[in-house]
Amino acid sequence: MNDPAQSDLCHIVFRATVKEDRIDEFLKITNNNLNETRRLESGNLRTELMRDKEKRNVFYINDIYMNKAAMEYHMTTPHFLALGAFM
16 A cells, blocks of 8 residues: 555656766766755755666666655756756
């Protein structure tokens, strides 16, 4: 049975394949996005960056938001938009 308290959660996993010569720039922008998300967005419950063990230029960003509104708000923030511009 589903827990009604958890029913509005939004979970996003974003996969990025980054050119080898842009990995440092990607990590700088992504880490800023993660830090600012944690610092400024109360609707974000979890945000993390993972790196593929075998394909070292493949990354995953895992985000969990309290609800759709919190996720949509994140997509309007300067730190998210900077990552979007990079991609």
